[in-house]
Amino acid sequence: MMHPAGFFIVLIIYFLATLSFSFRLVFNQRSLTALALRITLVGFVLHLIFLVVHLISQGYPFLISRFDALQLTSLTIVFVFLLLCFFYKFSMTGIVILPVALVFYVVSLTLQADYRNLSAVLQNPWAFAHLLLIFMSLALFMVSFVVGILYLAAESRIKQKITGGFFERFPSLETLDRIHYRGLYIAFVFYTLGIFAGAGWSKSSLGVYVTNDLKELLSIGIWAFFALFLNLRVPQGWIGRKGIVLSSIGFLGLILLVVWNT
Amino acid sequence: MTYLVVGLNHKTAPVDVREKLNFSREEIPQALRVLLAQTRADEGLILSTCNRVEVYTVQEQTGDGVEKVRHFLTRYHRMEDTALDSCCYHYTDREAVRHLFRVASSLDSMVVGEPQITGQVKQAYRQALASKTSGIYLNRCLERALFVSKKIREETRIGEKNVSVGSAAVRLAKQIFADLKNKKVLLIGAGKIGELVVFYLEEEGCQDIFIVNRSYEKALELAEEGVGIPVPFDNLRTILEEADLVISSVAVETPLISRQQMDALMEMRKNRPIFLIDLGVPRNIEPAVGQLDNVYLYNIDDLNQISRSHQEERIVSSRQAEEIIEKEVLRFFESMVGHEPVLSLLGKKFESIRRRELARTLGKLGHLNDEEKQAIDKCTESIVNKILYDPAVSLKLGKVSGLSISTGDFLKRLFRLDDEE
Numbered sequence: 015m016m017h018p019a020g021f022f023i024v025l026i027i028y029f030l031a032t033l034s035f036s037f038r039l040v041f042n043q044r045s046l047t048a049l050a051l052r053i054t055l056v057g058f059v060l061h062l063i064f065l066v067v068h069l070i071s072q073g074y075p076f077l078i079s080r081f082d083a084l085q086l087t088s089l090t091i092v093f094v095f096l097l098l099c100f101f102y103k104f105s106m107t108g109i110v111i112l113p114v115a116l117v118f119y120v121v122s123l124t125l126q127a128d129y130r131n132l133s134a135v136l137q138n139p140w141a142f143a144h145l146l147l148i149f150m151s152l153a154l155f156m157v158s159f160v161v162g163i164l165y166l167a168a169e170s171r172i173k174q175k176i177t178g179g180f181f182e183r184f185p186s187l188e189t190l191d192r193i194h195y196r197g198l199y200i201a202f203v204f205y206t207l208g209i210f211a212g213a214g215w216s217k218s219s220l221g222v223y224v225t226n227d228l229k230e231l232l233s234i235g236i237w238a239f240f241a242l243f244l245n246l247r248v249p250q251g252w253i254g255r256k257g258i259v260l261s262s263i264g265f266l267g268l269i270l271l272v273v274w275n276t
Numbered sequence: 277m278t279y280l281v282v283g284l285n286h287k288t289a290p291v292d293v294r295e296k297l298n299f300s301r302e303e304i305p306q307a308l309r310v311l312l313a314q315t316r317a318d319e320g321l322i323l324s325t326c327n328r329v330e331v332y333t334v335q336e337q338t339g340d341g342v343e344k345v346r347h348f349l350t351r352y353h354r355m356e357d358t359a360l361d362s363c364c365y366h367y368t369d370r371e372a373v374r375h376l377f378r379v380a381s382s383l384d385s386m387v388v389g390e391p392q393i394t395g396q397v398k399q400a401y402r403q404a405l406a407s408k409t410s411g412i413y414l415n416r417c418l419e420r421a422l423f424v425s426k427k428i429r430e431e432t433r434i435g436e437k438n439v440s441v442g443s444a445a446v447r448l449a450k451q452i453f454a455d456l457k458n459k460k461v462l463l464i465g466a467g468k469i470g471e472l473v474v475f476y477l478e479e480e481g482c483q484d485i486f487i488v489n490r491s492y493e494k495a496l497e498l499a500e501e502g503v504g505i506p507v508p509f510d511n512l513r514t515i516l517e518e519a520d521l522v523i524s525s526v527a528v529e530t531p532l533i534s535r536q537q538m539d540a541l542m543e544m545r546k547n548r549p550i551f552l553i554d555l556g557v558p559r560n561i562e563p564a565v566g567q568l569d570n571v572y573l574y575n576i577d578d579l580n581q582i583s584r585s586h587q588e589e590r591i592v593s594s595r596q597a598e599e600i601i602e603k604e605v606l607r608f609f610e611s612m613v614g615h616e617p618v619l620s621l622l623g624k625k626f627e628s629i630r631r632r633e634l635a636r637t638l639g640k641l642g643h644l645n646d647e648e649k650q651a652i653d654k655c656t657e658s659i660v661n662k663i664l665y666d667p668a669v670s671l672k673l674g675k676v677s678g679l680s681i682s683t684g685d686f687l688k689r690l691f692r693l694d695d696e697e
Contacts, residue, residue, distance in 0.1 A: 172451060172572055177582050178589070181451075188454040188549065251547030254570045 020064035021085075021123060027057035028092070028116055035109040039180060047105050051096075054108065058092045065089060075137050077145045084122035086146070090153030091115040098157075098193060106183040111160055140215030147208030151201045152272060158197030159265045162258035165190040169255055191254055195247065198261060202240045209237055232271055239264045277318070277413055277620055278337060279372040282345040282364060283330030286386050289363035297353055297360075299324040301403075307352060308409040314351070315344040318623075319414045321404040323379070325396045327386055332376065334413040342366045373417055373608055377601045380421040381428045388590055389434040394425045408658045412619065412668040417608070424604045431600065434593040441469060442476035444582040445553055445574070449477070449521055452551050452572055457481040459520040464488045464512070464532065466498055467525035469555050469576070474503060474523065486519070488512050490526065517544050525555035532556075535564040542568055553579070618684040619668055621693040626660045 034050030065085050069076050077083055095111045098104040168181045168190065184190070212233075213223040224230055243264065247257055284294065299307050304322055311320045317333035324330075331345050346364060350357050367375045378384045380397045401418040404410035410418065428434060446456075453459055461482050463474050466489050474485060485504030488511070489495040495506035507515050516522065516533075526532060533552075538561075542550075549570040554561040559575060566573030634656055638649055670683045687693065 168451070172448070173566070175574065175578050175581070177448070178585065182447075186450060186454045187452050192454065248546065251543070251545075253547045254549060256547070256569055 018064065018068060020060065020067075024057055024061045024064060025116075025119060025123070027053060027060065028112060028119065031057055032109070032112045032116065035106070035112065038106070039109060039183075050108060051099060051105055054092065054112065055096060058089070058096060061089050061092065076142050077149070078141065079125070081122050081125045083145060083149050084118045084125070086149045087153045087156070088115045088118035088122065090150050091118065091157055094154060094157045094197070102189055102193065103185050104189075104193070107161070107164060107185075110164060111157060114156060114160055138215055138219055140211055140218055144208055144211035144215050147204050147211055151204035151208055152268065154197055154201030154204060155265055155268055158194050158201060159262065161190055161197060162194045162262065165194060165258055166255060187254065191257070194258060194261075198240065199244060202244060205237060205240070209233060229271065229274055232267065232274075236264055236267045236271065239267070277334055278341070278369055279413070279417065280317075280333045280335065280341050280345070280366065280368050281330055281372040281375055282333075282342055282349070282366040283323075283328060284360065284363045284365065285328035285330075285384065288365055293359075293363055294326070294329060296355060297324075297329040297349060298326070299329065301399075304400075304403045305407040308404060308407045310352060311345075311348050312409055314348045315341065317341070317345075319404075319411045320409045321400055321414055321418070323397060323400040325393065328379070328384075330379070332372070332414065332417075334411070370605060370609060373421075374601060374605045376417060376421045377424045377604060378598075381425040381597055381601065382434065383428075383594055383597055383601070387440075388594055391429075394422070394429075397425075398422060408654060408661065411661045412623070412664055415665075416612075416668070420604065420608050424601060427604075428597045428600055432593040432596045433589060434597055440472070440476075441576070441579045441583050442472040444579050444586065445473045445523075446476045446480055448572075448574060448582070449551055450480075452549060453520065456521075457483065460484040460486070460518050461504070461521045462486045462488065462515055462519035462523070463498075463504060464522065464524040464560070465490075465526035465556070466494050467555060470523050470525040471498070471503060473553060473555070477521065482521075486515055488515065513541075516541055519550065520548075521551045521553070523553045523555060524560040526560055528556065528558070528560055531562045532560045533565060534562050535568070538562075538565045538568055538571060542571065555579075618687055618693065619664075619671055622667060622687060622691060623664060625691060625693065626664060630656050630660050 031050050031053040034046055034053055038044075038046035038050060065082075068085075069082065072082075077086060091111065092115045095104075095108060095115070099108075164184060165187060168184055169187055171177075171181050172187070185193070212230075216225065216230075217223050224234070240261075243252070243257075243261055246252065252260055284297070286294070289297075299322055304324070307322055308320055311317065311322065311331065311333070315333060315335070317335040319334040321332040322330070323332070329349070331349065333341065333345060335341055345366075346360055347357060349355075349364075350359055375384070376397075380394055382389050382391065382393045385393050397418070401410065401414075401422070404414065404418075449456055449459075456477065457480070459482060461474065461477055461484065463470050463485065466487070474482075478485070486507045487495045487498050487504045488507050488509055489498075490509055492506065492508055498504065499506040512532075524532060547570050549572070552561055552565065552571065552573045554573065554575040557576065561573060561575075563573070563575075565571055634653060638644065638652070644652075667683075667687055671687070
């Protein structure tokens with residue numbers, strides 16, 4: 015089945031927003047930031063409407079196609095970005111974060127939106143809760159990771175005493191580090207709930223909470239890693255670069271898990 | 277009509293001369309009245325800031341206008357007539373307009389690109405308007421100058437970068453820390469540049485500032501000047517554990533902070549980021565300290581380097597700005613061509629009517645005192661200026677819709693201005 019035309023409109027809007035952020039960088043016109051943000055907001059609202067309409071038209075169970083899952087991830091990334099722009103001087107990072115959302119978006123468009131031959135396993139409310147929470151946490155981990163990369167780049171410039179240009183319009187190192195940490199924290203909460211939902215799903219369909227499946231063990235391993243990291247960050251002084259590099263290990267594990275699962 | 281500016285600024289006159297010539301905000305309306313009375317100029321404006329005092333006038337012919345304005349300045353401030361000979365500059369017409377555009381755009385400022393001057397020009401313009409000494413000619417010129425200044429700010433990067441070492445340090449600090457207000461600052465040693473950096477940090481809202489000096493008395497002295505809280509030199513280590521920003525400028529043979537010491541300190545600090553500014557020569561902090569995680573070390577050369585690169589960027593921006601100004605000056609005078617005679621004829625006609633009628637009325641009302649006479653004079657003058665405002669705008673636009681001839685020609689016919697010529 016073709017994707018509804020609305021999704022292509024949103025694609026164009028997100029693309030325009032990214033373009034406006036790039037122009038802001040090149041031409042240094044402040045008014046372009048407000049314009050880019052407005053375009054992003056319009057894109058987000060339309061995206062939300064189209065996705066909800068799409069999900070309702072597909073009917074229960076929700077979110078079980080890869081199209082839906084990646085759409086949700088992309089939507090959440092844009093939402094988190096807008097939220098951060100509201101609280102921090104964060105809009106310039108749109109030039110990096112929006113393309114990430116776009117990648118998920120474009121990949122989703124290459125996938126089938128409908129799903130026949132549903133297995134009974136997926137027709138389970140636990141499955142919906144699990145997928146919703148896990149893909150939202152993935153989006154949050156993603157934003158946190160990108161902010162971490164920005165931190166590393168900005169920090170190395172300050173260390174190398176290179177000034178001016180692109181990076182001076184980003185938030186301070188302290189702010190980036192804070193966003194990275196808080197992003198991880200909230201992502202972790204979603205991830206934890208998602209794992210619980212997954213266990214519930216497993217119990218109701220297979221009769222056990224945890225199986226010996228390697229993927230399940232890996233996901234619990236990643237959970238344990240982040241649980242330790244978030245608790246030890248301050249006492250161990252994993253602030254700034256060290257913490258970001260360490261957390262990236264967990265993040266890569268997460269990516270491995272997602273790729274493995276899809 | 278001729279534009280004339282006479283004045284002096286930070287480049288031509290020392291501060292003690294500028295001080296004497298300064299007009300306070302309150303005395304400007306009165307000074308403007310005296311200016312027009314003494315110089316017989318048609319319009320006038322006074323721009324008085326701590327870096328410049330300039331008098332802008334519009335008059336029929338320059339003639340001895342420069343001399344008259346200079347005398348006005350010296351007489352008003354009770355100085356010798358020759359006091360300003362060596363430090364005054366003057367420009368007429370095109371140069372005067374260009375000068376105003378440059379001043380309003382902050383190209384003539386001590387720190388090129390600083391934004392205050394535009395506000396000060398605006399203020400001077402408002403005062404002249406309120407005192408009714410700014411008429412159609414100055415209005416047009418000032419409006420244009422403010423427009424050009426805005427355009428330059430938008431199209432170039434002139435106001436973006438501050439150039440001093442102190443502001444370069446603050447800029448860096450802002451790239452590292454989210455909010456400077458709640459950061460602890462430590463000043464080691466009492467040097468001029470160190471104090472300057474602290475001054476910039478205070479401007480950003482830093483409140484917790486500590487001073488450590490070999491001589492505790494000197495630290496106390498600085499504290500008395502309101503620079504910060506004095507701390508004995510022996511407590512340096514403890515305070516280093518707390519501080520987020522450290523500015524050091526002490527004369528030492530061996531570095532005050534070694535890599536090893538800093539390593540230990542960072543452990544105590546739980547790796548909390550610290551920004552170290554080493555202004556000392558020889559250096560106060562071992563360069564290897566900068567390699568540590570979450571330690572940002574900049575020395576005086578690094579800051580100078582940044583300051584220089586900002587200056588270079590400013591030079592590029594000012595070149596762009598100068599180009600904009602040249603174009604705008606040209607455009608300004610082009611828009612005047614053709615309209616000026618009509619406008620000046622119209623102005624002359626109205627002025628002669630006003631003078632005639634005023635003399636007649638005042639002749640009839642013999643019992644009026646000077647103040648009342650002056651009030652009537654001002655009142656009629658402002659009526660004329662206000663009547664002339666709209667025609668001046670229409671002239672600028674060139675054509676009134678529905679008319680087959682230009683506005684200038686129309687006005688000439690309507691007011692029979694050809695007869696006047």
